[in-house]
Amino acid sequence: MATILVTGASRGIGLELACQHAEAGDSVIATCRDPDTANALNHLSQSFDNVEVEALDVVDPLTILSLASLISKRGDKVDILYSNAGMAVAEAFGEWTADAFSATLETNVVGCAMILQGFAKVMAQGGKIVNVSSKMGSFEFMGNLAGELTSYAVSKSALNMLVRQSAPSLKSQGVLSVALSPGWVKTDMGGQEADLTVTESVEAIRKTVSELSLEDAGKFIDYTGEEIPW
Ligand code: NDP
Secondary structure: OOEEEEOOOOOHHHHHHHHHHHHOOOEEEEEEOOOOOOHHHHHHHHHOOOEEEEEOOOOOHHHHHHHHHHHHHHOOOEEEEEEOOOOOOOOOOOOOOHHHHHHHHHHHHHHHHHHHHHHHOOEEEEEEEEEEOOHHHOHHHHOOOOOOOHHHHHHHHHHHHHHHHHHHHHHHOOOEEEEEEOOOEOOOOOOOOOOEOHHHHHHHHHHHHHHOOHHHOOOEEEOOOOEOOO
8 A cells, every 4th residue: 555645735726636546545644734624525534544644835935844744654655646736817918917827836836845855754665755846837738839838838838847846856766756747738827728627647656657667757747647748
């Protein structure tokens, strides 16, 4: 039985990752900002003994340190860390705000950096870190597209660089880290027009992650395992 840690497990892709790993019999540490209001996640933990709900806000380093220390004190190791929590704000050029850029970068970049660093020491040998990125972070894919999700696209490009910068150190500890796009998924963030259901995306992500090895460290891939150009 593997130990799985998920950030942003209150809804969307994070909740489905927790569900599918729970059903597979893994030991799931499902984290969310506010366990008191995470009804779907609490329901999951009531249905499965192998799901533990813990408070973790990726922009609050103390919550990261406190959970990493709890895991360490128990002598547990994490086999798969899904750094999934993220946010997006739509603003057209001309309407950009410093608040939206700051909040998006703080959550999607600074938060993910602190998650990577904070949990590195509790990762198992052969453990895998999946940093949930987006094709919108790809210069090649976005080309000259001008959308309303610039702060988000910038944050995912920066996340990709973060993965490249940290993957070699993690690899030397025997830990794989990749940037992975889940596809366009029907969630609060993706909207109902999206291509994939959360079930489809997460089934594909789990299969892809199970097939990754240390050789793949630092890659930018999609949910099917195909490499995405930077
Ligand atoms: P949702 O908006 O449905 O869920 C976002 C999750 O992130 C929620 O659980 C939310 O918690 C959590 N979250 C946000 N900020 C924080 C924080 N500071 N600390 C802890 N948790 C936080 O999004 P998705 O499920 O669609 O997205 C999950 C990941 O997938 C994101 O990284 C996103 O960028 C990425 N992605 C999604 C795509 C899609 O089409 N859906 C496409 C490409 C990438 P709370 O309930 O407390 O707000």
